[in-house]
Amino acid sequence: MEKIGKNLIELMEKKGISQIELSRKAGITQRQLWNIIHGKVKDVRYETLQKLARGLEVKVSDITGETEEIQREKKLIESQKEKIKRFLDQITEIEPVHKPLKPIPVYGRIPAGRPRETWNELVEDYINIPDAPDNAFALKVSGDSMIGAGIEDGDIVIIVPGGDVFNGDIVIALIDGSEFTLKRLIKQDNMVILQPANDNYKPILFTEEQARERLQILGVMIGIYRKIKRARSSDILQN
Structure with missing residues (x-):
């Protein structure tokens, strides 16, 4: 200076x-x-x-x-x-916003692969989620058909039943009154498609008439809950 x-x-x-x-x-x-x-x-x-x-x-x-x-x-x-x-x-x-946690029941497994009869009506566990709707529930994912949408085998998906379903939503679908599956719902050219997010699986196709008779949407996915696995003691890096 x-x-x-x-x-x-x-x-x-x-x-x-x-x-x-x-x-x-x-x-x-x-x-x-x-x-x-x-x-x-x-x-x-x-x-x-x-x-x-x-x-x-x-x-x-x-x-x-x-x-x-x-x-x-x-x-x-x-x-x-x-x-x-x-x-x-x-x-x-900016003041931090502390949102209260709400316990969400986990009812069992939902196939993210080929449709199966695997929905357990008994509550297996609870997870705490902030700002969850009162009627929300959770299911544990079984399979890898939605891995391209960031949903992995073992993840827990948060579901809200009823309400509006929009084209492109990931939904819990009931097929023929007995089989459940987690897929993306797509409406295109008078067709209703349950679209996987993995090229190893084929989409499930319905005409609009078939969808009215055979397909029921039980809920829409609004989030994912995932636990991260920690390393085993043998995997710990040494300095």
């Missing part, structure tokens, strides 16, 4: 401007200007340098002794720092 102070003194003498007049033209206090001239400011903001340059009718590089390219880089860095600071300030102002 000593270089900036020296350059400012030389420029003020050359322009015949006093410190009081320069501080007025630049829109900064006399104390600020004195601190800059005497090297008391560790890092002079680019915005302040621009004000001083306008007051002296010179370029910023005339004050700093640096090239305009370096000054542009410093301005960009300073701008990025300001954006980060504003972002962090906004984050600290």
